[in-house]
Amino acid sequence: MLRGDAFGFFEGSYASLANMAKAEYSGERCVIKEYLPEKCAWRVQLVNPQFKGHVMAVKESALCFDWYVSPPERLAALPEHLRVANVGAAGNALFCDRNVEAGVEILEEHPVMVVTNKNAMLARWTLHSQMLQEHSSKYPALLAFKEFSDGGIADDYINDASTLLNTAHQQLSLTWSTFMAAVETATNLMSAETPPTSPASEALGLEEVRQVADVLAKWQSNSLSVNAVSLEQHQSALFRFACKANHSCDANCATVFDMNTGCMIFRTKRPIKRGExxxxxxxxxxxxxIFSSSKERRKKLSVRGFVCTCSQCVLEGGEVPQSALFMYKEELARDVEAAKAAALAEAGAEGCRLKRQHSHRRAYSRAHSAAAESPRGRARGGSSVRIGLNF
Ligand SMILES: [Zn+2]
Incomplete structure (x- = not known):
């Protein structure tokens, strides 16, 4: 990672320029080259061909991260002690083939792709279409993307994909910033309670719409949240192996994103047995x-297309088979209606409930501070150790 004053970027990241003194540069896209500490600025190269590869220094505050794609040489192989295997309904899973103690950094992995969470759907699709234009289908990052499952939720994204493509088709003649503004409006409409119908959707090829829906579903099902640019900004990242790990509300590994290296790290929370x-x-x-009920946790996780059947959820709420997902969605819809009807009654009890929640969170913060894991720098010489990593 290249470190600046407050931001960090992977070399070769794409960013958009904002608030530039020269108005002609505002909204333009650029590639990050290096940080210039003596100027407190970043050296960037403009992407738009009309600027003929112009390179210039810009202030950090003018850069809005868009995306990053790993070059082939930064994509490492799976460490020898780990293995990916199919586990049926839950798709692929990550296994450890050694006995490992608690507190061990068991995986450290560079991302395949990182995308901003701002206008996320547009950014995810734009990145994908740009990669298809620039590289062959054998390009390692594209091959890695192809391996990800759509989580069975691609159909849920048909409407979003159709709206996204319609907007893109209608706005092609506009400038990038105007296009972004139009898409932002479309994105807001999409998140409204009643999604708008897309009158021009029939004009779009179904195949193209499905391709976009597939890309959006893969990101939704597999990506992990990271803060690569700064602690305040969040992005979504895809990792070839880290994203194969399944969720558990009682997970055996903690995840740490290292802002210095740009790598995702898995650290064991308890001893792992060979084959686990x-x-x-x-x-x-x-x-x-963490402090929500099994039902609430399952509701939050359902956007990724599965019902959590981890030991903690089963203990709390009884096992729900994968086939029950459809019924579960219906149940969620009924919950929304019930919540609306009970809104007035809830208002009276709100004060008490919030007090209880805050008390829980204070207790969590105290416990977390006391048992906080060492920051990565100290961990190397402390209780946390690393084993046989191929990095
Ligand atoms: Zn669970």
């Missing part, structure tokens, strides 16, 4: 997730 499946929490240490 590695699991992580898709919501990390988010207390809103």
């Amino acid at each position: 499946q590695l699991t992580i929490s898709y919501f990390g240490r988010d207390p809103d997730f």
Whole structure:
């Protein structure tokens, strides 16, 4: 990772320029080259052919990260002690073939792709279409993307894909910033309670719509949240192996994103037995997730196309087979209606409920501070050790 004043970028990341003194550069896309500490600025190259590869220095505050794709040489092989295997309904899973103690960094992996969470659907599709234009289908990052499962939720993205393509087709003649503004409006409409119908959708090829839906579903089902650029900004990242790990509300590995190296690290939370499946929490240490009921956790996880049947959820709520997903979605819809009807009654009890929640969170914060895992720098010489990593 290249480190700047407050931001960090992978070399070769794409970013958009904002608030530029020269208005002609605002909204233009550029490639990050290097940080210039003496100027407190980043050296970037403009992408638009009309600027003929112009290279210039820009202030950090003018850069908005768009995406990054790993070059082939940064994609490492799976470490020898790990193995990917199919486990049926849950798709692929990550296994460990050695006995490993607690506190061990068991996987360290460079991302295949990282994309901004701002206008996420547009960014994910634009990145994909750009890669298809620039590289053959054998390009390692594209091959890695192809391996990901759509999680069985591609059909859920047909409407989004159709809206996205319609917007793109209608706005092709506009400038990038105007196009982004139009898509932002479309994205807001898509997240409204009643999705708009797309009158021009029939004009689009079904195959193209399905291709976009497939890309969106793969990102939704597999990506992990990271803060590669800064602690305040979040992106979604795809890792060839880390994203194969299944979720458990009682995971045996903790995830740490190292902002210095740009790598995802799995650290064992308890001893792992040879042949055991590695699991992580898709919501990390988010207390809103940790302190919710099994029903609430399953609701949050359902956007990734599965019902959590981890030991903790089974203990709390009884086992729900994968085939029950459809019924579960219906149940969620009924919950929304019930919540609306009970809104007034809830308002009276809100004060008490919030007090209880805050008390839980304070307790969590205290416990977490006391038992906080060492930061990565200290961990290397402390209780955390690394084994046979091929990096
Ligand atoms: Zn669970």
